[in-house]
Amino acid sequence: MTTEIRQRDVVIVGAGMAGLVAGVRATELGADVCVLEKGTRPGGSMYLSAGLIWSYETIDDARENVPRGDPELQRTIVEGLDPAFDWLESLGVTVREPPVELPTGETVVAPTPGANCGKIEPEAFTDRLRTRIEDGGGEVLVETPMRSLRTDGNTVVGVDATTADGEDLEIEADAVVLATGGFQGNERLLQEYVTPAIENLWLRANPWSTGDGLTAARDVGAKTTGGMETFYGHNLAAPPANVTPDRYLELTQYYGPFAVAIDERGERFTDESESDLEHTLAQDTAHEADGRAYYVFDSDLYDDEVFSMGHIGTIVERSADRGAEVVRADSLEAFEEKLYAAGVDGTNAVETLDEYNEAVRTGCGDRLDPPRTDYQRPVDTPPFYAVAVQPGITFTMGGLHVDEGGRVLDERRSPSTLFVDEGHDESVECEPIAGLYAAGVDIGNVNNRHYMGGLANALVMGRRAVESAVDDRVE
Template sequence: MRLLVAGGGLAGLVAAARALELGASVTVLEKGDRPGGSFVYSSGYIWSYRDLPTFRREAPGGDPDLQALVLGRLEEALSWLEASGGVILSRETGNPLTFGARFDPEPTAAALAGRVEKAGGQLLLRRALRRLLTAEDGRVRGAVVEGEGGRDEAAADAVILATGGFAANPELVRRHILRGPGRLLLRAHPWSAGEGFLAALAAGARPGPGLDEFYGRNLPAPPARFGPKLFVEVSQLYGRHAVAVNLRGERYADEGADWSETALVRATALQPRQRAWYLLDAAALRRRVRERSVGEMVEAARRVGGTVLRAGSLEELARRLGERGVPAERLLRTLREYNAAAEAGRAGELRPPRSGEAPVLGEPPFAAVEVAAAITHTIGGLAVDAGCRVLREGGEPVGGLYAAGVEAGGLSAGGYASGLAAALVLGMRSAETAVEEAG
């Protein structure tokens, strides 16, 4: 059985390694100059919610069959990854809602790539999928591949798409996520530009839910400059301890809407210039998020050239932001309304409301950090079933076509779930289904 895997990130490497174990002949096409995808830039946490009701609550728009698949197979998949050379850093996630493990991304990706090649698989770098080849009956029979020497056709009995969604395609992001002008910062490698998604649609596939959603973080806004290896370090993951205002000086979202702050990042993406300000007082700067304090995350933003303003009073902070174009009087009114509601325990009555803890912004000195929304990966993708078969509009599979990782849409629509767990579990499942159906 000849299997073509498009994409050499975690999902593609897992699919290739598992298919080789099952006796397939495997070729992996990686558009970039190295394997590993954005996994190598991540914190390495691979997790699931602890039970299906929690999964459904945290990602209510997601496909319950896919969610049950990830939940049911993650422990087995983590053990498989460790046995395949994955390097475990921790067997805890630090979140009572979840279970999983933390892997060291670079050596784990290297181990998987080595396993693929040692088992006889081909790992071809700088090879991009351009089009799927189909037979008269609509079954996928290979792909058109573009490399440095031009375009070639690669025949296959099945194709697994694991090209990582379309986060690095500004046009698709504008069309599906922003629904208008603007551009998100990219918190990932630059190769996931939607080739697999578009090729599947052209072959008759239908998209799954969540095309207008993404996972990402608010990062220090330009002129901050930093490379991919600092993506985790410079992420400004403390919105729940701040008051978030847009460039008009207005609160624009519920800062405490969810534990992951995914909703806050998505709301930032819809603000003018996809930017906002996080406003903090001294008490907030002392708070801790996992192993770091908020003050340390603010310092990371300043260190890479981000805009961090400090002031001894809210009036001074408003004046300094006014110098940056934020209407000072409106901002002061916003902060006074917020503080009054927080002090009275009525933050849930604000518009937008404030969920959970609503700290009063009152202890000087104060700080303001300019942030910009950044996309790590798309949430929506191709409609698939629990066997990772890509589906047509009528619900029947596109013969010979499978999807893994974030290429498979619908797992975490309406919320957030681990993209790395989708890569691992769906990578394994897509390989198993493809080999079984070809055999």
């Protein structure tokens, strides 16, 4: 087997949104860049998404909604989003303002109140940015996974990779930007950090984001963040529903914060309404309900809409058509019996509903255990419904500790002090690993349990990381 050796100014590992953005920006700054993509195509999980790029309008809103995240990284993203939208427009990428139509046909105004939101077409975006990289003298190599980082002492000096033909590839570079998209595709890492019940997780993302950036960086001394057990995702229709990548959006249930979520014991296990966007409910379904739950609701909710994500009845029937388990009954007595047939303790479930209804009718949902802090509406108008759901993980929230320039930090050296999330009280001091940067969700602790957008991180930090790399190289 032969080994090919190349020299580049910058190597970017991963060709999702963060990697493509970094690649284009590198060519604009005059760097000789190579983008390595493990998968068969560029675009990453962004390619499968609705293309909504959003974050909060202000840092105060971001801190209120995502208090465990790193405030400096959050500020960088919030303040950098509008300039990044302008930059995309300068490249010829159309960024549409809401309202926008999703592939499912629903119209979205914004994913949450107070959001700064734009919409791109993922396929057109991918093609445009790949072309800009190649026209700028760079290259995008698909089916070319990184095996490891190359180092000289404490400095990263390139990568070892494998080409699509199975040959060894050594790339010597002044800087490496990791943009491999998290570790949600790696069963071992999911079991280590997220949940042992990985068989009850849908992968709501591309299959190639298996923690290559995280693993390689840890091997050279990189520090990881708190919140490694947290992830962004939604609850989708559970097996036997036929969930395929082209059906991720239409089989996402979305309405969980308005329903009553029970486990197979017929008991509530979390505050369903903690987050409007359902991501905390998806995490708690994985952590507290062993990955399988039921959304229980009545005809009033069935006939309602969930924000701007569409008619709930349409979501339910669409899921049923794809094989989802949907229990329907015209009375609580029949509902109890049908829940037993579905493997749920129907008696406990009806008792749970009775307790819930009594509390929310008097505005005392916050006194329940677990509490119900918002959307306190009774479930009392037949027919009654229960939809089996299972978490779908889109990306992991924990990852590499970086500074606001995307420099990956070395846990072995000091002196810059970092923000530590609420779950970690130790003092953390470290300085960057020379030559190593990260962008997108390889960066940890932007989101931590709560969520302020994923593609915004990729867009803003993809630009920021490669700008830091080029600036540091000049210095």
